[in-house]
Amino acid sequence: MNGNQSLYAIAKRTNQPSPITFTIRQGIYHKSALSEVHTIEIPEAKEVYETLLVQVGELPSMELYLLVPRSDNIYIDEYNTKDRQHARHRVGRYPIHPDLGSPVNLSIAKGWLDDCRDNHAQCRPVETSRLPTRVLDVGISEGLDSCRLVETGNKEGNYVALSHCWGAKIKERLTTETLSNFLRCIQIAQLPANFRDAIHVTRQLGMRYLWIDALCILQDSKEDWASESERMGSIYQDSTLTIFAMTSKGSEEGFLKTVNPRYPNPTALKVSLATNDQTSVLVAGREFKEENLVWLRYDSALSTRGWAFQEVILSRRSLFFGARQLY
Numbered sequence: 001m002n003g004n005q006s007l008y009a010i011a012k013r014t015n016q017p018s019p020i021t022f023t024i025r026q027g028i029y030h031k032s033a034l035s036e037v038h039t040i041e042i043p044e045a046k047e048v049y050e051t052l053l054v055q056v057g058e059l060p061s062m063e064l065y066l067l068v069p070r071s072d073n074i075y076i077d078e079y080n081t082k083d084r085q086h087a088r089h090r091v092g093r094y095p096i097h098p099d100l101g102s103p104v105n106l107s108i109a110k111g112w113l114d115d116c117r118d119n120h121a122q123c124r125p126v127e128t129s130r131l132p133t134r135v136l137d138v139g140i141s142e143g144l145d146s147c148r149l150v151e152t153g154n155k156e157g158n159y160v161a162l163s164h165c166w167g168a169k170i171k172e173r174l175t176t177e178t179l180s181n182f183l184r185c186i187q188i189a190q191l192p193a194n195f196r197d198a199i200h201v202t203r204q205l206g207m208r209y210l211w212i213d214a215l216c217i218l219q220d221s222k223e224d225w226a227s228e229s230e231r232m233g234s235i236y237q238d239s240t241l242t243i244f245a246m247t248s249k250g251s252e253e254g255f256l257k258t259v260n261p262r263y264p265n266p267t268a269l270k271v272s273l274a275t276n277d278q279t280s281v282l283v284a285g286r287e288f289k290e291e292n293l294v295w296l297r298y299d300s301a302l303s304t305r306g307w308a309f310q311e312v313i314l315s316r317r318s319l320f321f322g323a324r325q326l327y
Contacts, residue, residue: 096325101197101256105326106204109319113205113241116317123316128156129238133228134174134216135159135209136186138199145189147199149174149182149215159209161239162198163311165301166214167250173214176221186215193254194245200256201243201319211235214251233314242315244308246300247323255321293327296320 097104116123131152138147172190174182188196195212202210218224228235236242245255300322302308312318320327 096259098259099256100259100321100326101200103204106201109201109326110205112319113317117240128158129240130154130234131157131159131209132211132216132231132235135211136199136215137208138202138210140203140206140208142200142203146185146187147210148185149179150209151183157209158207158240159211160198160202160205160207161211161236161242161311161315162194162213162245163236163242163302163308163315164194164198164212164245164251164255165249165305167248167252170214170251173219174216175219179218182215191215192251194248194251197245197254197256198243205241207240211239233310236311236314237316239315239317241317241319242311244302244312244318244320246296246302246320249301257323259324291322291324293320293322296322296327 099105131154133154134149134151136147137150138144170192172186172192172195188199191199195215198210198212202208217228243255247257248255297303297312297320
């Protein structure tokens with residue numbers, strides 16, 4: 001293999017997924033085009049598998065599968081993934097902000113929602129749906145420290161639903177005793193973390209109404225439970241979007257986590273083109289068993305709950321919150 005060949009030339013040369021194995025030690029130590037090198041500490045006697053995601057201009061992304069045994073060399077297999085976009089669920093080429101509840105991440109989610117509502121006819125059989133019996137009016141201002149329960153009278157409107165694990169008993173919940181207070185005001189700070197996070201996301205999506213079972217069904221009324229459980233399917237089916245708190249085992253955990261990145265921030269590397277011009281590629285580390293949507297839907301805390309399966313199936317639009325990113 002020509003040691004002077006650029007990554008750009010490699011990517012241009014093939015559109016087929018044929019692996020090319022090469023050693024990058026000489027490139028790391030001797031290529032002045034590399035602007036920055038990061039060292040990852042490897043625990044003793046542990047074999048680590050990593051992946052680098054490389055983007056070259058407007059070319060399809062490549063996957064560089066990096067095997068790092070306790071040895072003297074590092075080898076990389078390169079695959080062009082132009083025709084394998086369905087292979088994994090990823091958030092395209094958006095950088096992942098470590099705060100899942102950041103304006104950066106939630107503006108991406110709002111963009112997905114807006115695009116779906118505008119362009120996906122199959123996802124919007126009707127413009128608006130009938131609201132559940134009760135919903136939370138969270139307002140439209142992020143600065144509000146309270147919300148309130150609304151009895152809708154079955155009027156039409158758009159709303160967000162939350163799918164979550166209760167965990168331990170939820171203290172702040174709707175009962176016949178708290179109903180009148182909830183209709184006046186609910187202090188958001190007193191709610192479990194999952195509920196606070198759902199209110200934040202709902203506001204950031206530009207939505208006003210939110211349905212949460214513990215706050216919208218009378219928990220001490222068998223009659224209300226019987227009535228609302230019959231409507232549960234339509235509640236998720238008619239929601240504009242359902243938020244899934246996939247990795248939270250209980251209501252107090254919250255799902256807007258801040259990721260402690262294992263790797264440094266993505267690094268821009270200079271590479272030379274055949275025309276002697278220069279461009280940049282963005283190189284970022286990725287764990288071999290990195291979280292993905294397939295894993296979340298089959299092996300996360302929420303996916304082990306039977307009711308969550310039907311909520312995923314019934315929902316027109318789903319926004320999944322994992323431990324490291326949203327989908």
